[in-house]
Amino acid sequence: xxxxxxxxxxxxxxxxxxxxxxxxxxxxxxxxxxxxxxxxxxxxxxxxxxxxxxxxxxxxxxxxxxxxxxxxxxxxxxxxxxxxxxxxxxxxxxxxxxxxxxxxxxxxxxxxxxxxxxxxxxxxxxxxxxxxxxxxxxxxxxxxxxxxxxxxxxxxxxxxxxxxxxxxxxxxxxxxxxxxxxxxxxxxxxxxxxxxxxxxxxxxxxxxxxxxxxxxxxxxxxxxxxxxxxxxxxxxxxxxxxxxxxxxxxxxxxxxxx
DNA sequence: CCCTATGTTCCCAA
DNA sequence: CTTGGGAACATAGG
Numbered sequence: 595x596x597x598x599x600x601x602x603x604x605x606x607x608x609x610x611x612x613x614x615x616x617x618x619x620x621x622x623x624x625x626x627x628x629x630x631x632x633x634x635x636x637x638x639x640x641x642x643x644x645x646x647x648x649x650x651x652x653x654x655x656x657x658x659x660x661x662x663x664x665x666x667x668x669x670x671x672x673x674x675x676x677x678x679x680x681x682x683x684x685x686x687x688x689x690x691x692x693x694x695x696x697x698x699x700x701x702x703x704x705x706x707x708x709x710x711x712x713x714x715x716x717x718x719x720x721x722x723x724x725x726x727x728x729x730x731x732x733x734x735x736x737x738x739x740x741x742x743x744x745x746x747x748x749x750x751x752x753x754x755x756x757x758x759x760x761x762x763x764x765x766x767x768x769x770x771x772x773x774x775x776x777x778x779x780x781x782x783x784x785x786x787x788x789x790x791x792x793x794x795x796x797x798x799x800x801x802x803x804x805x806x807x808x809x810x811x812x813x814x815x816x817x818x819x820x821x822x823x824x825x826x827x828x829x830x831x832x833x834x835x836x837x838x839x840x841x842x843x844x845x846x847x848x849x850x851x852x
Numbered sequence: 853c854c855c856t857a858t859g860t861t862c863c864c865a866a
Numbered sequence: 867c868t869t870g871g872g873a874a875c876a877t878a879g880g
Contacts, residue, residue, distance in 0.1 A: 595858030626875095646859075663859045665877075679877090697876045699859070734869070744860080753858050800858070801879085820858090840870070843856080 595664050597646060598749030599792035599813065600803055604668050605643040607806035608650075608691070611670055612638045615686045617652070624681040624695075627702045633658065633684075645748025655707045660693070666700035668693055670806045691806075721747075721785055723778040730770040730778070737773060738766035739840055741781075750785070753798055753820045756845045758785050760819045765851045766844050791816065819845040 596604070620633045633652060640651040650658040662668070669677075672689045682693035682702065693700060726747070733740055741747060741755045750758065759766050761784040764777060773781075797803055797811030800821060804810060814821075818828055822845060823836040832849035 597858055600858075661859085663875095664857075665859095696878070697857095699875060701860090732868095739870090742859095751858050798858070803858070841872075 595751075595802065596662050596666070596797070597751035597754050598643075599754070599789055599795075600797035600805075600811070601643050601646050601648060601662070601749075602793050603796045603805050603811070605641050605648060607670070608641045608648070608668070611689065611806070612686055612691070613641065614638065615688065618685040618687065619683075620685075621683040622681070622702075623676075623683065624698060626698050627681055627700070630658075630702060630704045631656075633704070645744055646751070651707060657705050657707045659701075659703045659705060661701045662693075662695070663697075663699035663701065665697040665802065666693060666695040667802070667804060668806055669804070669808060721782050723775065723782040726782075727773070727775045727778040730773060733770040735770050736766055736839060737764060737768045737770050738844060740770040749789075752842050752844075753800075753817070754785075754788060754792070756820045757788055757818060760846060760851060761788065763851055765848075766839055766846055819847060821845070 614637060616635065616637045617633045620630065622630060636653040636656065638650055638652060642649045642651070646661065648660045652658060669692050670689055671692060676692065677694055679694050679696045680692050681695045681698065681700065684691040729746065730740060738755050738759060741750050741758065742752070758781060762777065762780045764773070764781070792798060792813040795812035795816070796805050796809065798813040798817065799810035800814055819834050822834045825834050826832065827834055827847040827850060830847065830850045832847045834845060834847055836843055836845050838844065
């Protein structure tokens with residue numbers, strides 16, 4: 595269930611194995627993904643990530659767009675059998691990329707490379723506290739929902755939203771419009787630190803997440819609140835609580851997040 | 853049986 | 867128009 599650091603991990607690993615390589619064959623094993631045009635014979639010119647979406651630029655002005663949603667996984671393999679729930683196979687001379695997706699929520703499309711359909715800045719380079727403070731003045735959403743709104747800020751999901759707000763000492767229920775510029779600057783700082791660290795750890799493996807080479811991530815060893823209900827806060831010793839916000843499990847330390 | 857799940861979209865009500 | 871709640875998508879696991 596990948597968020598920005600997990601998708602960034604896949605993007606970098608995909609660059610290692612397929613940049614410049616020629617697609618030999620594409621097989622869509624699940625009709626729900628829809629028909630995609632035959633991509634065989636085209637080389638991969640670039641791999642990019644927008645928020646949680648992957649974008650493969652191909653010869654001939656085409657883009658392959660992939661969103662893994664809840665349970666999508668990508669795996670690089672060399673001709674072994676196909677695991678259960680394999681939905682897509684992209685074959686290359688040195689191996690193949692397969693999409694595994696038990697719940698079948700992942701989406702795939704091929705588009706002309708003209709204008710990217712994505713909005714929301716790249717968090718690693720474009721997180722601009724002043725800008726976000728400005729646009730947040732009009733939103734009464736809880737700050738956690740605001741951070742997870744992919745149209746405004748692309749890439750933050752439930753785990754990292756909990757971690758960011760904890761390290762910024764802000765309650766997930768505060769209205770976005772009530773945050774000060776100084777608080778937005780705090781959010782910006784911890785967001786950058788957390789995402790960079792999580793990327794260097796190749797993501798967070800709570801249950802399902804594996805990278806392109808089937809390895810677990812390491813960031814679960816650095817989580818301060820997520821999945822720690824009932825344990826004590828490393829910072830103040832308070833008890834970590836889990837509550838619901840918009841239907842999502844939300845972890846916080848009530849005594850140091852205000 | 854119950855509940856939960858790292859995502860997104862849609863419908864409906866206030 | 868905004869927001870919030872719930873369901874849907876489809877499946878596995880505790």
